[in-house]
Amino acid sequence: GNSVTQMEGPVTLSxxxxxxxxxxxxxxxxxxxxxxxxxxxxxxxxxLKATKADxxxxxxxxxxxxxKETTSFHLEKGSVQVSDSAVYFCALIVQGAQxxxxxxxxxxxINP
Amino acid sequence: xxxxxxSPRHKVTETGTPVTLRxxxxxxxxxxxxxxxxxxxGLRLIHYSYGVKDTDKGEVSDGYSVSRSKTEDFLLTLESxxxxxxxxxxxxxxxxxxxxxxxxxxxxxxxxxx
Numbered sequence: 514g515n516s517v518t519q520m521e522g523p524v525t526l527s528x529x530x531x532x533x534x535x536x537x538x539x540x541x542x543x544x545x546x547x548x549x550x551x552x553x554x555x556x557x558x559x560x561l562k563a564t565k566a567d568x569x570x571x572x573x574x575x576x577x578x579x580x581k582e583t584t585s586f587h588l589e590k591g592s593v594q595v596s597d598s599a600v601y602f603c604a605l606i607v608q609g610a611q612x613x614x615x616x617x618x619x620x621x622x623i624n625p
Numbered sequence: 626x627x628x629x630x631x632s633p634r635h636k637v638t639e640t641g642t643p644v645t646l647r648x649x650x651x652x653x654x655x656x657x658x659x660x661x662x663x664x665x666x667g668l669r670l671i672h673y674s675y676g677v678k679d680t681d682k683g684e685v686s687d688g689y690s691v692s693r694s695k696t697e698d699f700l701l702t703l704e705s706x707x708x709x710x711x712x713x714x715x716x717x718x719x720x721x722x723x724x725x726x727x728x729x730x731x732x733x734x735x736x737x738x739x
Contacts, residue, residue, distance in 0.1 A: 556732050611673070
Protein backbone atom coordinates (compact mmCIF):
# COMPACT_ATOMS: atom_id res chain seq x y z
CA GLY A 514 0.00 0.00 0.00
CA ASN A 515 0.85 3.68 0.11
CA SER A 516 2.26 5.15 3.32
CA VAL A 517 4.35 8.00 4.68
CA THR A 518 6.67 7.93 7.68
CA GLN A 519 7.90 11.12 9.32
CA MET A 520 10.46 11.65 12.03
CA GLU A 521 9.04 11.63 15.53
CA GLY A 522 8.41 14.94 17.17
CA PRO A 523 8.30 17.24 18.87
CA VAL A 524 11.32 19.07 17.50
CA THR A 525 12.60 22.10 19.38
CA LEU A 526 15.22 24.43 17.92
CA SER A 527 16.63 27.86 18.56
CA UNK A 528 16.03 30.70 16.13
CA UNK A 529 18.40 30.68 13.13
CA UNK A 530 19.16 26.97 13.52
CA UNK A 531 19.18 24.58 10.56
CA UNK A 532 16.08 22.42 10.23
CA UNK A 533 15.63 18.95 8.79
CA UNK A 534 12.42 16.94 9.10
CA UNK A 535 12.77 13.47 7.63
CA UNK A 536 10.08 11.90 5.46
CA UNK A 537 10.19 8.54 3.72
CA UNK A 538 7.46 6.84 1.74
CA UNK A 539 6.26 3.62 0.19
CA UNK A 540 4.06 3.74 -2.88
CA UNK A 541 2.54 1.27 -5.31
CA UNK A 542 2.93 3.67 -8.19
CA UNK A 543 4.81 6.86 -9.01
CA UNK A 544 3.77 9.37 -6.34
CA UNK A 545 3.59 13.12 -6.17
CA UNK A 546 4.94 14.40 -2.85
CA UNK A 547 3.86 17.29 -0.66
CA UNK A 548 4.67 19.13 2.52
CA UNK A 549 1.79 20.81 4.34
CA UNK A 550 2.02 23.09 7.37
CA UNK A 551 -0.57 23.63 10.10
CA UNK A 552 -0.44 26.70 12.32
CA UNK A 553 -2.30 26.64 15.65
CA UNK A 554 -6.07 26.69 15.27
CA UNK A 555 -5.96 26.51 11.50
CA UNK A 556 -6.30 23.99 8.71
CA UNK A 557 -3.40 22.65 6.70
CA UNK A 558 -1.75 24.78 4.02
CA UNK A 559 0.36 23.57 1.13
CA UNK A 560 4.00 24.45 1.75
CA LEU A 561 5.62 22.85 -1.30
CA LYS A 562 5.31 19.95 -3.73
CA ALA A 563 7.32 17.86 -6.18
CA THR A 564 5.89 15.63 -8.87
CA LYS A 565 8.86 13.70 -10.28
CA ALA A 566 12.23 12.36 -9.23
CA ASP A 567 14.95 14.95 -8.52
CA UNK A 568 12.43 17.79 -8.49
CA UNK A 569 13.03 20.33 -5.74
CA UNK A 570 10.04 22.04 -4.20
CA UNK A 571 10.65 25.33 -2.40
CA UNK A 572 8.66 28.02 -0.61
CA UNK A 573 9.25 30.52 2.22
CA UNK A 574 12.88 29.35 2.57
CA UNK A 575 11.88 25.70 2.90
CA UNK A 576 13.11 23.10 0.42
CA UNK A 577 12.58 19.41 -0.22
CA UNK A 578 14.01 17.19 -2.97
CA UNK A 579 12.19 14.17 -4.38
CA UNK A 580 14.67 11.28 -4.02
CA LYS A 581 13.36 8.19 -5.75
CA GLU A 582 16.41 6.08 -4.97
CA THR A 583 15.97 6.56 -1.22
CA THR A 584 12.16 7.05 -1.34
CA SER A 585 12.57 10.25 0.66
CA PHE A 586 11.35 13.85 0.66
CA HIS A 587 13.11 15.52 3.60
CA LEU A 588 12.13 19.08 4.51
CA GLU A 589 14.97 21.57 5.15
CA LYS A 590 15.38 25.21 6.04
CA GLY A 591 18.66 26.97 6.57
CA SER A 592 17.63 29.43 9.28
CA VAL A 593 14.35 28.96 11.14
CA GLN A 594 12.29 31.71 12.73
CA VAL A 595 9.88 31.72 15.66
CA SER A 596 7.06 32.12 13.13
CA ASP A 597 7.94 28.69 11.67
CA SER A 598 6.58 27.02 14.79
CA ALA A 599 3.83 24.72 13.52
CA VAL A 600 3.01 21.11 12.70
CA TYR A 601 4.44 19.81 9.43
CA PHE A 602 2.91 16.98 7.42
CA CYS A 603 4.49 15.00 4.61
CA ALA A 604 2.01 13.50 2.14
CA LEU A 605 1.80 11.60 -1.12
CA ILE A 606 -0.72 10.79 -3.81
CA VAL A 607 -0.54 8.19 -6.54
CA GLN A 608 -2.33 8.58 -9.85
CA GLY A 609 -5.59 6.68 -9.86
CA ALA A 610 -5.91 6.67 -6.10
CA GLN A 611 -7.42 10.17 -5.74
CA UNK A 612 -6.55 9.95 -2.03
CA UNK A 613 -3.84 12.00 -0.37
CA UNK A 614 -2.00 9.93 2.26
CA UNK A 615 -0.46 11.82 5.20
CA UNK A 616 2.32 11.12 7.63
CA UNK A 617 1.59 11.51 11.32
CA UNK A 618 2.91 15.07 11.49
CA UNK A 619 5.93 16.63 13.23
CA UNK A 620 5.46 19.44 15.72
CA UNK A 621 8.17 22.08 15.45
CA UNK A 622 8.81 24.71 18.11
CA ILE A 623 11.32 27.51 17.57
CA ASN A 624 12.57 29.36 20.63
CA PRO A 625 13.85 32.95 20.40
CA UNK B 626 -8.18 32.00 0.66
CA UNK B 627 -9.93 29.06 -1.05
CA UNK B 628 -13.36 30.05 0.27
CA UNK B 629 -14.02 27.04 2.52
CA UNK B 630 -16.27 27.42 5.54
CA UNK B 631 -16.86 24.68 8.08
CA SER B 632 -19.70 24.79 10.57
CA PRO B 633 -19.94 24.53 13.44
CA ARG B 634 -16.37 25.25 14.59
CA HIS B 635 -16.95 23.52 17.91
CA LYS B 636 -19.53 20.97 19.01
CA VAL B 637 -20.11 18.95 22.13
CA THR B 638 -22.63 16.14 21.89
CA GLU B 639 -23.69 13.05 23.78
CA THR B 640 -23.07 9.46 22.82
CA GLY B 641 -25.78 8.09 20.57
CA THR B 642 -26.97 11.40 19.14
CA PRO B 643 -26.76 12.23 15.42
CA VAL B 644 -24.41 15.00 14.34
CA THR B 645 -24.02 16.75 11.00
CA LEU B 646 -21.02 18.82 10.03
CA ARG B 647 -21.17 21.14 7.06
CA UNK B 648 -18.55 22.19 4.56
CA UNK B 649 -19.30 25.02 2.17
CA UNK B 650 -17.13 26.20 -0.70
CA UNK B 651 -17.54 29.28 -2.85
CA UNK B 652 -15.37 28.31 -5.83
CA UNK B 653 -17.31 25.47 -7.51
CA UNK B 654 -14.56 22.86 -7.23
CA UNK B 655 -15.43 19.30 -8.14
CA UNK B 656 -13.53 17.30 -5.50
CA UNK B 657 -14.28 17.64 -1.78
CA UNK B 658 -12.95 15.60 1.14
CA UNK B 659 -13.59 14.95 4.81
CA UNK B 660 -10.61 14.08 7.03
CA UNK B 661 -10.26 13.52 10.75
CA UNK B 662 -7.14 14.51 12.67
CA UNK B 663 -6.04 12.58 15.74
CA UNK B 664 -2.73 12.66 17.64
CA UNK B 665 -0.30 10.10 16.28
CA UNK B 666 -2.40 9.41 13.19
CA GLY B 667 -1.99 12.51 11.10
CA LEU B 668 -5.01 13.03 8.87
CA ARG B 669 -7.14 10.11 7.77
CA LEU B 670 -9.66 10.23 4.96
CA ILE B 671 -13.28 9.53 5.90
CA HIS B 672 -15.17 10.12 2.64
CA TYR B 673 -14.72 12.12 -0.51
CA SER B 674 -16.87 13.40 -3.35
CA TYR B 675 -16.11 13.84 -7.03
CA GLY B 676 -19.34 15.58 -7.96
CA VAL B 677 -22.96 16.11 -6.98
CA LYS B 678 -24.31 12.84 -5.56
CA ASP B 679 -20.98 11.11 -6.33
CA THR B 680 -19.17 9.99 -3.19
CA ASP B 681 -16.81 7.25 -2.11
CA LYS B 682 -15.39 5.85 1.10
CA GLY B 683 -12.03 6.60 2.58
CA GLU B 684 -9.96 4.55 5.01
CA VAL B 685 -12.02 5.30 8.15
CA SER B 686 -15.60 5.52 6.86
CA ASP B 687 -17.34 3.24 9.39
CA GLY B 688 -19.92 5.18 11.42
CA TYR B 689 -19.99 8.09 8.96
CA SER B 690 -22.12 9.01 5.98
CA VAL B 691 -21.92 11.93 3.56
CA SER B 692 -24.14 13.76 1.14
CA ARG B 693 -23.56 16.23 -1.65
CA SER B 694 -26.76 17.56 -3.15
CA LYS B 695 -25.13 20.78 -4.37
CA THR B 696 -21.65 21.47 -5.70
CA GLU B 697 -20.90 23.90 -2.90
CA ASP B 698 -21.99 21.82 0.11
CA PHE B 699 -20.57 18.56 1.46
CA LEU B 700 -22.17 17.23 4.62
CA LEU B 701 -20.68 14.70 7.05
CA THR B 702 -23.11 12.86 9.33
CA LEU B 703 -22.37 10.76 12.36
CA GLU B 704 -25.54 8.69 12.61
CA SER B 705 -24.99 7.79 16.27
CA UNK B 706 -21.97 9.49 17.76
CA UNK B 707 -19.48 7.49 19.82
CA UNK B 708 -16.60 8.64 22.02
CA UNK B 709 -14.12 7.27 19.46
CA UNK B 710 -15.40 9.91 17.05
CA UNK B 711 -14.12 12.71 19.26
CA UNK B 712 -11.71 14.40 16.90
CA UNK B 713 -10.98 17.45 14.79
CA UNK B 714 -12.67 17.20 11.40
CA UNK B 715 -11.31 18.96 8.34
CA UNK B 716 -12.96 19.55 5.01
CA UNK B 717 -10.76 20.02 1.97
CA UNK B 718 -11.22 20.83 -1.68
CA UNK B 719 -8.94 20.05 -4.59
CA UNK B 720 -7.63 23.13 -6.32
CA UNK B 721 -7.96 21.45 -9.71
CA UNK B 722 -9.14 18.27 -11.41
CA UNK B 723 -5.66 16.76 -11.74
CA UNK B 724 -5.05 13.89 -9.35
CA UNK B 725 -2.10 15.75 -7.80
CA UNK B 726 -3.69 19.17 -7.46
CA UNK B 727 -3.03 20.58 -3.99
CA UNK B 728 -5.75 20.47 -1.36
CA UNK B 729 -7.10 23.53 0.41
CA UNK B 730 -8.38 22.96 3.91
CA UNK B 731 -11.01 24.59 6.06
CA UNK B 732 -10.23 25.61 9.63
CA UNK B 733 -11.73 22.50 11.13
CA UNK B 734 -14.54 21.46 13.47
CA UNK B 735 -13.61 20.26 16.95
CA UNK B 736 -16.13 17.60 17.97
CA UNK B 737 -16.34 16.19 21.48
CA UNK B 738 -18.58 13.21 22.17
CA UNK B 739 -19.29 12.75 25.88
